[in-house]
Amino acid sequence: MERTLILDCNNKVGQEIRVCGWVQTRRDHGKIAFLDLMDRSGIIQVFCRGEDVKEIHPQDVICITGLVNSRPENLINSNLATGKIELHAKQIEVLVKAAELPFDMGGKDLDLQLPTLLDHRPLTLRHPKVKAIFKVQEVVIDAFRKALTEKDFIEFQAPTIVPAATEGGAEIFPVDYYQYKAYLGQSPQLYKQIMVGVFERVFTVGRAYRAEPSVTTRHLSEYISLDCEFGFIESWSEVPDLAEDVIKRIFSEVEKRCGRELELYGVGVPQIAGKLPRIKLTEAQQIIKTRTGREVIGEPDLSPEDEREITEWAKEKHGSELIIITHYPTSKRPFYTYPDPEDPEHTLSFDLIGRGVEWFTGGQRINDHQQLLESMKKKGVNPENFQLYLQAFQYGLPPEGGFAIGAERVTMHILGLSNIREASLFPRDMERVDVRLSTIKK
Amino acid sequence: MERTLILDCNNKVGQEIRVCGWVQTRRDHGKIAFLDLMDRSGIIQVFCRGEDVKEIHPQDVICITGLVNSRPENLINSNLATGKIELHAKQIEVLVKAAELPFDMGGKDLDLQLPTLLDHRPLTLRHPKVKAIFKVQEVVIDAFRKALTEKDFIEFQAPTIVPAATEGGAEIFPVDYYQYKAYLGQSPQLYKQIMVGVFERVFTVGRAYRAEPSVTTRHLSEYISLDCEFGFIESWSEVPDLAEDVIKRIFSEVEKRCGRELELYGVGVPQIAGKLPRIKLTEAQQIIKTRTGREVIGEPDLSPEDEREITEWAKEKHGSELIIITHYPTSKRPFYTYPDPEDPEHTLSFDLIGRGVEWFTGGQRINDHQQLLESMKKKGVNPENFQLYLQAFQYGLPPEGGFAIGAERVTMHILGLSNIREASLFPRDMERVDVRLSTIKK
Numbered sequence: 001m002e003r004t005l006i007l008d009c010n011n012k013v014g015q016e017i018r019v020c021g022w023v024q025t026r027r028d029h030g031k032i033a034f035l036d037l038m039d040r041s042g043i044i045q046v047f048c049r050g051e052d053v054k055e056i057h058p059q060d061v062i063c064i065t066g067l068v069n070s071r072p073e074n075l076i077n078s079n080l081a082t083g084k085i086e087l088h089a090k091q092i093e094v095l096v097k098a099a100e101l102p103f104d105m106g107g108k109d110l111d112l113q114l115p116t117l118l119d120h121r122p123l124t125l126r127h128p129k130v131k132a133i134f135k136v137q138e139v140v141i142d143a144f145r146k147a148l149t150e151k152d153f154i155e156f157q158a159p160t161i162v163p164a165a166t167e168g169g170a171e172i173f174p175v176d177y178y179q180y181k182a183y184l185g186q187s188p189q190l191y192k193q194i195m196v197g198v199f200e201r202v203f204t205v206g207r208a209y210r211a212e213p214s215v216t217t218r219h220l221s222e223y224i225s226l227d228c229e230f231g232f233i234e235s236w237s238e239v240p241d242l243a244e245d246v247i248k249r250i251f252s253e254v255e256k257r258c259g260r261e262l263e264l265y266g267v268g269v270p271q272i273a274g275k276l277p278r279i280k281l282t283e284a285q286q287i288i289k290t291r292t293g294r295e296v297i298g299e300p301d302l303s304p305e306d307e308r309e310i311t312e313w314a315k316e317k318h319g320s321e322l323i324i325i326t327h328y329p330t331s332k333r334p335f336y337t338y339p340d341p342e343d344p345e346h347t348l349s350f351d352l353i354g355r356g357v358e359w360f361t362g363g364q365r366i367n368d369h370q371q372l373l374e375s376m377k378k379k380g381v382n383p384e385n386f387q388l389y390l391q392a393f394q395y396g397l398p399p400e401g402g403f404a405i406g407a408e409r410v411t412m413h414i415l416g417l418s419n420i421r422e423a424s425l426f427p428r429d430m431e432r433v434d435v436r437l438s439t440i441k442k
Numbered sequence: 443m444e445r446t447l448i449l450d451c452n453n454k455v456g457q458e459i460r461v462c463g464w465v466q467t468r469r470d471h472g473k474i475a476f477l478d479l480m481d482r483s484g485i486i487q488v489f490c491r492g493e494d495v496k497e498i499h500p501q502d503v504i505c506i507t508g509l510v511n512s513r514p515e516n517l518i519n520s521n522l523a524t525g526k527i528e529l530h531a532k533q534i535e536v537l538v539k540a541a542e543l544p545f546d547m548g549g550k551d552l553d554l555q556l557p558t559l560l561d562h563r564p565l566t567l568r569h570p571k572v573k574a575i576f577k578v579q580e581v582v583i584d585a586f587r588k589a590l591t592e593k594d595f596i597e598f599q600a601p602t603i604v605p606a607a608t609e610g611g612a613e614i615f616p617v618d619y620y621q622y623k624a625y626l627g628q629s630p631q632l633y634k635q636i637m638v639g640v641f642e643r644v645f646t647v648g649r650a651y652r653a654e655p656s657v658t659t660r661h662l663s664e665y666i667s668l669d670c671e672f673g674f675i676e677s678w679s680e681v682p683d684l685a686e687d688v689i690k691r692i693f694s695e696v697e698k699r700c701g702r703e704l705e706l707y708g709v710g711v712p713q714i715a716g717k718l719p720r721i722k723l724t725e726a727q728q729i730i731k732t733r734t735g736r737e738v739i740g741e742p743d744l745s746p747e748d749e750r751e752i753t754e755w756a757k758e759k760h761g762s763e764l765i766i767i768t769h770y771p772t773s774k775r776p777f778y779t780y781p782d783p784e785d786p787e788h789t790l791s792f793d794l795i796g797r798g799v800e801w802f803t804g805g806q807r808i809n810d811h812q813q814l815l816e817s818m819k820k821k822g823v824n825p826e827n828f829q830l831y832l833q834a835f836q837y838g839l840p841p842e843g844g845f846a847i848g849a850e851r852v853t854m855h856i857l858g859l860s861n862i863r864e865a866s867l868f869p870r871d872m873e874r875v876d877v878r879l880s881t882i883k884k
Contacts (some may be wrong), residue, residue: 003674003676020674020840022639022838039642039674040594040596040641040642040643041594059837059838060838061838061839061840095840095841096809096810096838096839096840097838098836098837098838099811099836099837101837120833121636121830121833122636122639122640122830122831122833122834122837123639123833123837125636125637125639125640126639126640126837131640131641134598134640134641135596137599138596138597138598141597141599142597152482152483154482154577154580155580155583155584156576156580156867157579157583157647157666157849157867158867158868159664159867159868159870159876160602160649160664161615161626161651161663161664161870161875162875162876163875163876163877163879163882173603173617173618173619174617174618175615175616175617175618175626176615176616176617176618177615177663177875177879178653178655178872178879180875180879180882182875184603184617191867191868194563194564194567195567195867197464197564197565197567197568198564198567198568198573198576199482199573199576200481200482201482205599205647207602207649209603211620213620221603221619222601222602222603224599232445232462232481234445367538368538369541387876387877388563388564388868388876388877389564391562391563391564391565392564394540394541395501395540395541395543395564395565395568396464396501396502396503396538396539396540397503397538398462398503398537398538399537407599425598425599425600425601425633425637426600426601426633426830428601428603430620433601433603433604433605433619433622433624434604434605434829434830435605435829435830437605437619437620437622440605440622
């Protein structure tokens with residue numbers, strides 16, 4: 001008999017059907033047993049004779065032929081998309097037996113320490129609450145693509161092996177590249193700028209690598225960078241304008257398509273009232289000083305404490321859980337950042353801060369070849385390492401800007417996860433590449 | 443004045459507008475000059491007074507305010523989307539001056555040797571015929587996504603830093619990963635199989651790396667792998683069935699959305715009459731022997747000559763430029779390939795061959811944990827290096843299969859390019875990462 005998807009059983013009451021999936025849980029009541037069976041569409045409760053399922057355990061892959069029945073009114077489970085029905089098993093076919101599980105997967109939550117969660121990733125990813133994270137993540141990525149495609153942006157594929165450190169710094173992974181040394185790119189930044197010269201408006205769902213030499217809750221060694229860049233801006237503020245459009249679109253898609261996932265985490269997407277508040281760093285520091293008395297004025301950046309304070313202010317004053325802070329000091333931003341012509345010590349750049357932490361960064365870029373060379377010189381960056389990149393400017397690049405969103409970071413902040421590793425399918429860090437590195441024989 | 447996109451000028455005849463873009467060519471006729479201006483939407487011919495554009499050169503970034511006029515009937519250029527109009531320049535504003543070009547970019551073709559083409563990639567990518575390749579490539583990728591999303595597949599993001607060689611072999615790049623050795627993944631294969639246990643039907647637009655130790659026209663060191671995998675197959679032939687659906691969808695989208703690009707290359711998408719011919723390797727060899735007399739029977743694979751011959755046959759006999767060859771020998775396929783239960787020396791795998799060359803590969807995978815361990819042992823693959831992967835099978839993975847399409851390879855074969863480097867924005871090979879490696883100081 002052909003397979004029916006579990007969710008489609010809702011329309012098959014009174015019919016005999018066949019479903020296939022993984023056993024999530026079994027509950028024994030004397031001579032009868034209930035299985036929860038899961039497939040890609042959902043979960044269904046299956047009523048079985050105990051003796052028919054003696055050998056059936058969680059994560060076994062099975063197919064069940066049976067009759068779809070309505071549940072009596074008092075047994076309806078409104079938490080389940082198939083909560084009004086139940087399957088009465090007639091025949092059970094075991095496709096694959098699973099080994100005994102190292103921990104219980106049947107609870108609403110999966111209460112495991114992070115190392116255990118990651119040591120058993122192929123299994124723990126199957127838990128509905130863990131799986132939900134990556135449903136949300138794919139909607140985030142899809143919404144990013146949709147928002148930009150509708151505005152005439154073209155997707156491109158950025159390379160990840162690069163000839164030199166993208167943005168300076170030591171946090172870069174060397175690659176043995178034939179008889180040469182190459183590196184893993186710290187971001188698709190340079191390539192997206194080159195691509196502005198080709199398609200004007202571009203984005204990429206790229207890979208980025210940071211040899212972060214410490215274990216923190218918000219850094220990954222490999223992450224997904226949602227990068228976009230566009231030319232012919234008439235004013236620098238078009239860049240944060242676009243960032244605002246994109247993040248709002250991400251929220252609205254997540255809200256529309258991930259209701260159940262948000263519910264599992266007991267969260268909603270961040271609240272925004274109209275346009276996001278947008279203030280300069282110096283204004284933010286003035287507000288923080290007034291509210292807390294802390295002497296933050298003149299600092300080159302916001303501390304984590306400051307970030308929490310300014311989002312608190314944005315929420316109280318503007319009813320917005322997000323705020324855009326602009327005009328960070330030139331000294332603290334990468335060489336390609338555009339200095340404010342009216343105040344060259346500060347840049348036409350921004351951070352988007354939400355729920356107390358930085359979400360992402362963007363700004364206008366220097367598009368004049370000569371000015372770019374000078375900025376590199378000031379920052380101690382060697383133009384020799386950027387030969388290809390510099391050609392884009394040599395041969396004419398319009399005024400342009402862009403931003404980059406870390407997909408894991410946005411997922412983490414939407415769902416309120418406490419560690420970014422939870423928002424990465426197979427997180428890489430100082431201590432782990434799938435398995436704990438210390439356990440690998442060298 | 444606000445910017446108008448060049449293509450929209452078609453609806454602005456008689457109006458004064460402002461366009462911005464790159465100068466493609468200038469043609470001087472005594473006191474007047476014609477500029478071809480290009481933006482993301484298209485190209486427009488601009489009529490100027492010679493003295494107004496004395497300093498204007500190709501690739502300069504400019505804005506022109508002027509009047510949109512209809513062209514007289516006899517001057518209509520039907521090769522141009524704006525061929526019925528012309529812009530009469532009133533005011534020209536130079537945004538960025540370009541350096542003198544190292545070669546002429548104004549011709550219909552860009553007749554450069556490959557090294558020159560790649561040495562100046564940010565410039566050469568701007569040529570309409572080069573740019574067209576990447577328009578096609580993005581439609582290929584988008585069509586892959588669409589075809590699968592519509593069939594309930596979920597996209598996921600595969601990691602690229604891996605703890606061990608994915609499929610054996612020496613062609614792998616080592617990464618200095620903190621104080622450990624890690625590698626760049628040869629494909630997302632293992633991760634997509636793990637993800638079948640999570641979402642049942644998955645795909646990824648992944649990165650794959652091969653330390654190919656020779657310079658050929660069809661290998662890249664880094665490429666885009668369009669990978670998909672799905673569980674609960676009832677018969678192995680569902681895998682080539684899906685591959686066929688996907689490739690047909692790719693062709694139909696390219697045909698629909700890239701008419702102009704195909705025209706530039708004077709090609710059409712491959713012809714297919716109904717269902718693709720599908721034969722076993724041994725049958726293919728019998729046909730080749732009958733047609734050519736060559737003693738190919740018993741060979742473990744098709745030679746390039748054989749591939750050409752069998753596609754020739756498919757075209758003559760079935761009117762199809764593509765053919766699926768199945769049942770390659772177990773000895774020549776990776777450890778995860780499913781052996782045919784009726785003939786364990788051959789596998790339930792296939793190659794899709796088109797226009798004389800292999801396009802991509804797929805098949806059913808071994809999903810039984812014990813059988814997989816035995817297959818690894820036979821192939822001399824150490825299970826220790828696949829701890830995480832093996833968990834997916836230990837905890838129950840349904841019968842499943844999938845395939846992987848190289849995005850550059852498909853782009854190359856659709857457009858009839860002679861070297862795969864042309865189908866990669868920034869190709870990496872033994873000799874090049876953006877720039878020629880021999881020119882980089884170590």
